Amino acid sequence: MRYLALVLSAPVLLAGAVDAKVLRIGNGGEPETLDPHRYNLRLEETILNDLFLGLTTFDAHGNIVPGAAERWSVSDDGLVWTFELREDGKWSDGQPVTAGDFVYAFRRLLDPATAASLAHFMYPVRNAAAVNAGELPPTALGVRAEAPRTLVVELEQPFPFFTERLIYPTGYPVPAHTVEDLGADWVKPGRMVSNGAFVLDDWQPHAHVTLRRNAHFHDADSVTLDGVRYLPTADSYAAFNRYRAGEIDAIGDFPSGEMDWVRKNLADHLRLTPLVSIMYLVFNVTRPPFDDVRVREALGIAIDRKLLTGRVMQSDEVPSASLVPPMVPGYRSAVAATGTRDARLERARDLLGDAGYGPDNPLNVTLRYISGDESKRVQVAIAAMWKDIGVATTLHHTELKSHFADLRQGNFEVAQAGWFGENNPEHYLNLLVSDTGDVNYGRFASAAFDALMDRAHAEADLARRIGLLREAETVGLAEHPVTPLYAVTIRALVDPRISGWHANPRNVHGARYLTWNER
């Protein structure tokens, strides 16, 4: 959901002498917090990824590589993970980073008093959910420091994607010594101590967050930038103008209407990156007539994804009939769109006819979406496609907060939704599990699908696990609870003088890998 705060992380630097080597990056919005345990937004991850180093981290190409942990091992049953921390890991005040810092951090994250909004990211850890619910004390959490540099984490169930889960800020260490001393003020500029390549220098709300390089970082010698300034460019049009005026060195989004102009005039700045993400339509299966699978299928197959991505969006979005983004490695979905557009429309009309709808009794649908230029274009196009099968669509947009509040309460018929984040199939398929909670917006429940997902979750062997997930998706999507549409494409503009910016499906570009080349 690019409209949200998705954003970017691209870099840049300024041409003038005064600010040399401080890259100015449009970050798509204002961070709500820089406390890694209280954060909630993708754009905060971008900044936190520069400030902190988790057990695992990203390389310049977005691959997951060892971070604060040098190496790790997993027990045969997949339940016990042992991490060996690097010798030279230091906080920005020179103190060593210890396994105790991680234990302190994990407990703090799950302590109900912290009110961490993404605490559930760590629920794979043993007793995490119970601790977060206040049923067990934080000390009952399945983490311990076996030696100053040896961290042991026990899980509830096998979770082969755990190293990926650890790259979220929820898995970052926090400096126990300053958090205890300063309380909530530990994140204030000038006081904040972190263990990443950069430290917090200044934060003016809605103006900028400025980081400077951390001399104590273990790999400080390879960092070429003096600092990074993240700007809260919430309005992509304003960001685009500021980029063109040379006030920003990289932006993660610009208005899609400018694509032709950019292709002609800024071709060497343009970086299109399909993001590991999925945009989809969700049907409220508890509300007639959307409890009728024929109606859902008819609406689903009437949508021509290629028309949507090729003509309406025009930014090389990747159409996807699968709920799992097409770029997720090692997963090949069995779900695909078949037949010509005419044949599909024909079938859609037949399905609607069977369900009792036709020219005399047209189906009326209210399609809800998030306010925003691009989102509007997509929904308008979908409404036009539905018109071809005789469906009358009422479009209804609300701003983000109301949209998701209504979705979570099941207050909709058909709605736009999106999901992004991890690069593994179950992150997406879990959306359709019946006990997933209110992010299963449509309240879809299929015993066959749930059973296959349960088997997958208990499976420690990755290949077999993925086979079960694939089977589950085929079974689940046959009921058409959702209509997957496409994976979002990030439209970044990056000054060509920046090197080290490599396109990758998670769209992460740590500032430590970026270099400004004055010409």
Next chain:
Amino acid sequence: MTTYLARRLAASLVTLWAVVTVVFFLLRVAPGGPFDGERRLTPEVEANLRAAYHLDEPLVAQYARYLGMLLRGDLGPSFRSKDFTVNELIAGGLPVSLTVGGLALALAAGLGIAAGTGAALARDGPRDRWLTFAATAGLALPPIVVAPLLVLVFAVTLGWLPAGGFTTPAHAVLPAVALALPYLAAFTRLTRGSVAETLTAPHVRTALAKGLPTRRIVARHLLPPALIPVVSFLGPAAAALLAGSMVIEEVFSLPGLGRYFVQGALNRDYTLVMGTVVVYATLILVFNLAVDLLYSRLDPRIRLGRTGRGG
């Protein structure tokens, strides 16, 4: 006069209280809460968050808590900018909005009154024609067109002024101009109409008949009464400038109050919205009080604080 002021101030406080109350409850009726987002929150996490911000208390208790904090000058923690209090946020945003808004109001009122008077005094001439036309045309240009156009021309193409942000005085120029234009036009029209009408008043005619110098007539006899409707437009104009600033601050990426307000309302950041409303309301109340005082200076026939009826 002192009693009058005291009474006005007391009334202002009551007004402020009413505004705070209405907005407080209206916000809570709106669907969605500060913690709804695209990412999933478990019931446990949400309960933790609600408890941390006292949202689990009865509404009336929350209201009492808020009023208590307000009395101590504490606007509370921001729900969304979790690392800042609302006081800190407003301390950062208010100067930006006041700079841009004040500059815009000065531009609009100053130039508008001058142009309007000039037009009225030159009723037949080409000067009047052009000024009136320009003022009328100015009203026909929406800021949502003018502001991006100014950026495109003066920032992106010519590179004379910054396209966004707020770090130097130069950053205030384009936003203030974009904000001022429609009100400049409105002030011009209003002044022109009022001055033209005052020209027909007996005391002005007497002055004219006496053959006093034009400049003196304008300054002494013409402008003070003619500016009454103009002055009374200052209050609404200031309030409208604040409203307009929400769009302008968005276009120019200014870290101002208007942006906090819009973001706050969209994000259900209850305390931030309440805080900006309190500040807006206070500004407007103070401004209107000042306008009323100015009123009595301009037209001695209006006596303030009278309690009697009729003439």
Next chain:
Amino acid sequence: MNDLFRHAALGNRWSRTCFLALCTVIVLAILVPAVSPWALDEVDWDAIDQAPAAAHWFGTDGVGRDLLTRSFSGARVSIAIALLATGVSVLIGMPYGAVAGFLGGRVDHVMMRIVDALYALPFVLFVILLIVVFGRNPYLLFIALGAVSWLDLARIVRGQTLAVRQEAYVDAARALGAGRARIVLRHVLPNVLGPAVVYATLTVPGVILAESFISFLGLGIQEPDTSWGVLIADGARTMQTSWWQLVFPATLLAVTLLACNVLGDRLRDALDRRDTVRPTPVAARDASA
């Protein structure tokens, strides 16, 4: 008065032109959506973001919808919003301001404090809150905009009334035993009509502009319906690459506002002609010499 304004309003030919322009916009707003081969929400898949051409005289928008049809459908909505909101504002604001100003004293005090209280609520917040609470409904938009615009008018009328009521002729009327209602009706209202009409002409563009603000913030009319505010907000974002998406709706809006303003002046002119209470005008040139 009459002469003065006839000349000031840029002459008769000019206002006739404006009147014609306004009528043309209104007639086209009624006709075009009715006779256009393209429906409001119809997508031409082969002509997305297309410049003006034979099939689409005003070009198409980013989804391939005909802008000619949409510009005039938007005209219907915008004009309706403006008329309704202005009507609401005049109906409430004028009597309110006149009564407050005329009665004066405690009543005036209370009435104006109420106006102040409403002022102190920044109106975009008011509208945003209403939209957020009650959902998006164009009628709500009218009511909200009308309900906030009358405040300005009330203050102006009240200010004018305060001055008028102390004029000698009002005292004279009172001395002759005229009732309060009669004085308001016969002497006060006619005298505040001028400023009220001028202000109402400022309200029409004001409402259309306010609607465009709200649309710019993404809180406007729901798709596929549209308004000038929505079209211009969209067009302003693409003005560099797809100029026609801004130029056509913005021109229509500008012409309409210009015409409203000029005609407003003329209307005031006409009202003043009926004004028998006023002293005869000073010859126009005397003061500017």
